[in-house]
Amino acid sequence: MTQTHPKVELHLHLEGAAPPAFIRGLAAEKKMDISGIFDERGNYSYTDFWQFLKVYEAATETLKIPEDYHRLTLAVLEESAASGVIYSETFLSPDFCGGRDVGAWREYLHAIREAADLAEKRDGIILRGIVTAIRHFGPEKSKETALCAAETAGDWLVGFGLAGDEKMGKPKDFAWSFDAAREAGLRLTAHAGEWGGPESVRDAICDLGIERVGHGVRAIEDLALVDEIAEKGIVLEVCPGSNIALGLYPGWRTHPIHRLRERGVKVTVSTDDPPFFHTTMAREYQMLAEAFDWDDGVFEEIAKTSLAAAFCDEATREAVAKRLSE
Template sequence: MSHTDPGLLPKVELHLHLEGAAPPDFIRALAAEQGMALEGVFDAGGQYAWTDFAQFLKTYHRACEVLRGPEEFRRLVEAVLAQSAADGVVYTEIFIAPDICGGGDPVAWAEYVAAIVEGAQSARAAHGIEARFISTAVRNFGPDAAERAARLSAEVAGDRITGFGMGGEERHLRAADFARAFAIAREAGLGITSHAGEVCGPESVAETLDHLRPSRIGHGVRAIESPDLVQRLVDEGIVLEVNPGSNVALSVYPGWDSHPIDRLRKAGVQVTVSTDDPPYFHTDMKHEYRMLAHHFGWAAEDFADINRIAMQAAFCDPQTRSAVLARLEGARP
């Protein structure tokens, strides 16, 4: 086993929510500029304050109140990507939502997208980090809103907006209800992913595969409860965007030792590692890598493998994929 600090290795991250990755200092600074008092959002140490899922959502939404327009989102992208680059991330994909960026209005959405792209270009020039964005529907907003989100996503599909997915309340409705939205996005050439198998069990993953036909699943860890589903993931080459620290923080699993990422990988499932909403879960990509090394004995070769998987599954153009793969290979100890 290599003794290189895994936290210092280059990394690829595929599952990151833009608003959920907002550094607390950034949100505090915006609030000060706007004269807003965000009572209850931060703890005594200056981190996001929450104790259960309901409070997590409340804190999350309160923090987002300072993200009022495209200019704030441009600055947010720059702040998030600067943090990711500092954690060794060389390529990342970030979730954004038309229902949040402009409230589903086509003109406003286009302005938000332009600002977000500008932020990504600025971060690439400053830090060398490549970023792409996955436009998402919010499941609990329903199928009609999802189809609107898919149409808006199709209109801006291109160099930076390269994927379509779905987050939100996993227990709401069935995957089949959203099939049309995903068909619209697929027809536009967007890569397809969807959250499943986090709150709900393996049936959530199976239904998502059946009806939405993604190449990747966000989370997907509860597939471990069904040997048949695990084998299906292997056979179909489905890539899981796994977020161990998030799963532990939200009590999907009681601790790192019980998390199934290592068992899934040993079963032949293609797993990747991400942080989800890192400052809320007191994690970052360095911490995730160090915990995986500590609990499962993963070494530099293992991290190189999951990064290759992530990059092969990335929603980007072949030239970017090749360049990042070469960068990863060149950084191997």
């Protein structure tokens, strides 16, 4: 697949998509020493998922004010557009944007939206936001995050999710936050089935009432669950390059996305935290084509599945659909 083939991405962490050079530049401006999070080539350096979380949060420490997020959003969307992405949904955390204070969160959100509007004019890419509670920060903080989401829900902020360390707590611990987000009209997703097994996917679906699962790939270990996901039409936000880089699967050919799709599950393709995993949407497409002999027809189907599962309003969906069919 070429760089320019139109793509729809549903699973992208804004801070996790920050180019290392961008973060180093911010650190230099602020006279912060975060050299320990980079390797000798200037890439992010970590050994496992849990150290990855620490490096991620250390990089985020350089993002101090709304203007930093404005610049970050422009940098991230430039990278996405270069890979052919025409519509993207990004995870945003009020934990990192104003400490879950609604007033401060509004300022950060305004800066991000302004940058998104600029990028849409400049690069033709449309961005929408999904507020994400951080699982390892605990259920009480997630309630504050959900209130930030509810206060700013609308045509741009369209979803609510849960990310972070899957080994901390259970999905049901966050049910209050998801209920609050649902009542505010937000669509729901949650990370599960990455470091937690298939039971984590089942629990997220049953206890949180989500319509999309972030990752979800370990559902393949329970074929009854796979069939249930297919029957319910629940969409998996699959990030193959991320799973492989973090050691969940040894290589592309062993990744379960192909088997999930063959069993009738609606799968989508995303990059998660692309510079951490040395990937882009174009590379994901290329590697999947090589691993499974997927042709243009398969990728067109995945793009349409992704757009149908997007949390945007119908006017936006129609506009993106026209570009997919060009």
